[in-house]
Amino acid sequence: MSEILPILDHQKAIKLVSGNKKLADDLLAMLIKELPDYKLTIEIEFKNKNKQALRDIIHKIHGGLRYLGAPALMGIISQTDVELFNLSDKQLEANIEKIYYEVDRLLEEESY
Secondary structure (H helix, E strand, O other): OOOOOOOOOHHHHHHHOOOOHHHHHHHHHHHHHHHHHHHHHHHHHHHOOOHHHHHHHHHHHHHHHOOOOOHHHHHHHHHHHHHHHHOOHHHHHHHHHHHHHHHHHHHHHHOO
C-alpha cells in the first residue's frame, strides 16, 4: 500500500524560502491561481498525444513546486516529469489522473 502524502506542509514551504512566510504564502497563491489553467493545458496536450508539450507544462509545474510545501502533488509531478517519455500510454494516463486528483485536492484545501 502506498503512503498518502499530505496536501500541504506550510512549515516545509516556509523553510524552502528561508523562513519568509509572506513569500511562501505568495508563491502558494500564485500556484493556486495558475493550477486550473495548467490542468486544462495538461488535458489538451494529453488528448492531442503531444508528449513534448505535455512534458513542458509538467516540467514548468515541477519547477514551481520546488519552493512550495505540496508533497502529494510534487511526488506525482516529479515522477511524471522524469519518466514521461518512458511511460506507456496507460501508465501516462494513470499518472495524469493522479495529477488531476492532487491538483483538485490542493485547490479544495486552499478554498477554505
